[in-house]
Amino acid sequence: MTDTISNPGPARLRLDRRTVLKGVAASAGLAAAPGFVRYSQAQSAAPIRIGFQCHRTGIGAAYGRWYEKTTNAAVKLINDAGGINGRPVEIIVEDDGTDAKRGAEVVAKFASQHKTDIVYGTLFSHVVTGSAPTAGELKIPYYVVSEGYHVASGKMNRYCLQPGITDxxxxxxxxxxxxxxxxxxxxxxxxxxxxxxxxxxxxxxxxxxxxxxxxxxxxxxxxxxxxxxxxxxxxxxxxxxxxxxxxxxxxxxxxxxxxxxxxxxxxxxxxxxxxxxxxxxxxxxxxxxxxxxxxxxxxxxxxxxxSDAQKVxxxxxxxxxxxxxxxxxKDVSTAAHMFGCWETLYVIKKAMEDSGYKGPEDRAKLIEATEALTEFKEGNEHPQGDKVFNGKNHQCYGHQxxxxxxxxxxxxxxxxxxxxxxxxxxxxxxxxxx
Amino acid sequence: MAFGPHLLLATLEGLVTSAVLALMALGLSLVFGVMRVVNVAHGEFFMLGAVLAWWIASLVSGHPAIGFLAALAISPLIVGAVAFAADRLVLRRLNYEPEATIVATIGLLYIIQQLALTFYGPQARPVDAPFTYRILFPWFGYSGYKLSIIATSALLLIFTWFVLTRTRIGLVMRATQYDRETAQAFGIPVGRVYAGVFALGAMLAAIAAVLIVPITQAHYLMGLNPLLLSFIVVIIGGLGSLRGTVVAALLIGVSDGVISAFFSPTLAKIIATLAVAMVLVFRPQGLFGSAAK
Missing domain, CATH: 3.40.50.2300 (Response regulator)
Structure with missing residues (x-):
């Protein structure tokens, strides 16, 4: 102790040498680590990453909070049952502030920075309308739970879909x-x-x-x-x-x-x-x-x-x-809308399985597989009720x-x-x- | 709805707006008049008052009036303490330089808003009104509580006027406003007066918020609109003029109510903003303000 105080020089030096040694060991380990090799060889075990564009703040915050709860609940069930194509699902949340401009930035962030497979989850129609062009440009599938007529009207683009809630x-x-x-x-x-x-x-x-x-x-x-x-x-x-x-x-x-x-x-x-x-x-x-x-x-x-599905x-x-x-x-839910998150996630799961989705290179196949869907049966995956899906205008239709x-x-x-x-x-x- | 009842409803709505606006703008006006500080964070003190009102009311059980009264008593005190601290820690260290204080209060705005978002959350939460009496006119019903806001605000305004013109505290404040250096030379603790005025301004905003929160609910973004309206009122009335602020609040509030009800709220905002522009062009000191010394 006294040694260190009276003579700090060698102590610092010793620490430096250690750090260098550690660094060398770490880089060597990185190159040869078995874990690293296993990961790059079997990419399919890596999670499927879903970017969740969420109204955490702004005027849609009450919806955003419950959309998040519903999403987490559905993803947990999906993962417990083995994930999608044998891969776990990971949700990455970004707050869009219920703001159209921020929404578009969030979609770009998912595509280029988080490198998520798809984007999902938006409710407020002005945010969807503001974000969809970015999704189309970056060719990243954009599954919304918005109810607005904008998707069904044909005003969005091929990468924008609404398979979980009626317009x-x-x-x-x-x-x-x-x-x-x-x-x-x-x-x-x-x-x-x-x-x-x-x-x-x-x-x-x-x-x-x-x-x-x-x-x-x-x-x-x-x-x-x-x-x-x-x-x-x-x-x-x-x-x-x-x-x-x-x-x-x-x-x-x-x-x-x-x-x-x-x-x-x-x-x-x-x-x-x-x-x-x-x-x-x-x-x-x-x-x-x-x-x-x-x-x-x-x-x-x-x-x-x-139904039993509704209870589950x-x-x-x-x-x-x-x-x-x-x-x-006192914490009342947004029950009339949030089921759409649950059902959309199961539609994504189905479409990814149908298309044998492996990674971002299969995004086009994923869109086509979603468009090929025609109906969803009432059940645990669609607890609100059965629905038909129109692949042409990317919209589902259900009971009210x-x-x-x-x-x-x-x-x-x-x-x-x-x-x-x-x-x-x-x-x-x-x-x-x- | 016939013209008469329509006008009555519009006027009542306008008076409620005026009542809240007058309290809030008075706070802004006082701070500018005495300290020459343009407090951009004034709207956030308003929001903080509402959020604290929700918090206090949710801690109190029993009749809603008890929670409301507790909020009315405690929330402005806490907001005043926050403002007092902000003055001591930030504004005083900037020597109350006009440009620096504007930037500092913008910073304060974001800090308070984001703290509210972090700890209170993004939801809008209601505070129960102390009573729910509904006044029944032959043509429509109207909330008795809303009318009580007008009365409460009028009482508070009279009280503030009394304090400013008839008490020693008011004398000291007016002296500081009139000439800071001379006031200091006469032994007035200008620093403490500044901190007190800043706290008082924030408390007026907080009181306005507690009064309005049973109607509009507490939300972390609620401060912006009242802030803009307060600026409009203060510019039209004349910065630092108590009488001008109250008259302008009445003018803006009632015209907002009437124009909103008969035409559209957007048009009301357009006209109010136009009025500000006109006042700035033709009477820069405001309707009741005195020309710059």
Missing amino acids: VRSQVTSVAPWIAANAGKKVTMIFPDYAFGYDHRDYLPPALKAQGAEVIAQIAIPPTESSFTRYFPQIPAETEVIYHVMVGPAVLTFVKELGEFYGSNRPQLFGFIDSLEAVDINSPGLEFLDGSHFWEGSPRYAQPND YRAAVGIDDNGAAVGDP NISKLEGGKLNVVHRTSIEDGHYEVEADYTTQPL
Whole structure:
């Protein structure tokens, strides 16, 4: 000890020599290490890397968190069952801030820096629309769970697919007959003022008209809005049904203020559950919603006739019978949408197995294998229900649920058929080169 | 909806906006008036007030009013302490140089926002209103709590006015605002006054946030819009003028409510921004501000 203090020179020298020796040993070991050789010879044991473009922050954070939980649950099951093509699946998460520009950067980062096999998981339609061109340019498959009509419309590109959740156009087409028959004929729409809202704005009116109902007013509200009462006087007095769909951090305010405005003396309400996704439906101020109806992709509350697959799915993701996190009843999930992550991952698995996917050089084969899929059977891999897939416009079509809020719970009162959501498909991505 | 009730609703909405805006802009105006510091982080003090309100209310069980009142009492104190520390640790060391403090408060903005994101998370979380009485007009219902915000804000504004014009603290603050060096020569501890004013400005923002959080929920990005509106109010009213700030807040808030309700919120923002440009061109000191000495 004293030696070192009084004479630090040799000590430093000794350390230097050691470091050099270590360095030499390490490089020699690296060159000759058996592990290294084994890895390069059997590349197929390396994990399949899926880049998860996640709304961890920004206005989509509530969705992002539950998309992540669902993804992790599905990947765990896939890996426990032997992975994909015998290789484990690894998820690499990047936060896109629910921002279109950042979204495109994240896709580029996955392709060039993380070198992931594919990109997956985006919800908000403006992020998808902003990111898809980058995915197309870099020729990296981009599987989204967004519901917007943008993929199905043909406006994206061949590398962009949506095989796990029905698009908005099909959703509104399938629920319109029910609205016209049960809620009322004069409909006022309230929707967010951006791409996703425009799908509702453009496709609900023709669908209602075909059923003898009409849209008498359309009110667009920016998704970043924090105060809503000022919009409500625009609702015409003769309105029989208010059709509402809102997103963003202030959805609870939106519904509360609607309640303050109308009280129990309200028109019929038909909402997309987006207006209350991740929000406790029994929050104070929401009592007026009792008896109103909601669209749900997958029901938030456990239903008496739930399939075994649905039970397995709910248990794996960790949500209780009320659709909240197990152990935290205040942490309400985004159940109506997040099943799409689960199902998309299983579609990716199927397509990778069909195409014998080995690595990024097989990306084109993966797209073709996905396009070749036609239907998904209800089961553990597709707990929301069976679906058909159109390889031309890269979109799947499934059943939708209409739930009634009664006694503080959402009970499914109607389930649409896949045919209810049918529309003429015009897009064909398969004509684009890969 | 008929014109009369429509106008009533728009005015009520505008008054609620004005009430919150006046408190918040007053804080910004005070800090600029006394310290000549343009506090870009003011919106984050607002956000911090709301986030702390959620945290405090979630710790308190029982009637929602208890949690709300606890938040109203404690949250501004914590925010004030944070601002006090920021003044001592950052602004004072920059000698309150205008350019340096702008950059420093931008930095403060990001630090507070990212800390909120890290520890509070990206979710929007509600605080229950202390009461849920719904006022029933013949044409529409309106939240009684929202009306109470207007009254509370008016009381707080009167109280602030009283403190500034009728108390020794206010005298010391005004003296510092009028002439820093002379005030110091007369034995006024200018450094402590600065720290106190910065804390007070932040506390006003935090109070505004606690009042509004039962309506809009706490979210880590909620500070930006009120900050922009506060700047608009303060520029129109005249930096450092209490009366100007309140009048401009009323003007901007009510016109925002009315234009939003009859036309669109975007148009309301356009007009408010245009008003700022006009004021800057034709009356740079603001409606009630005095010309630069």
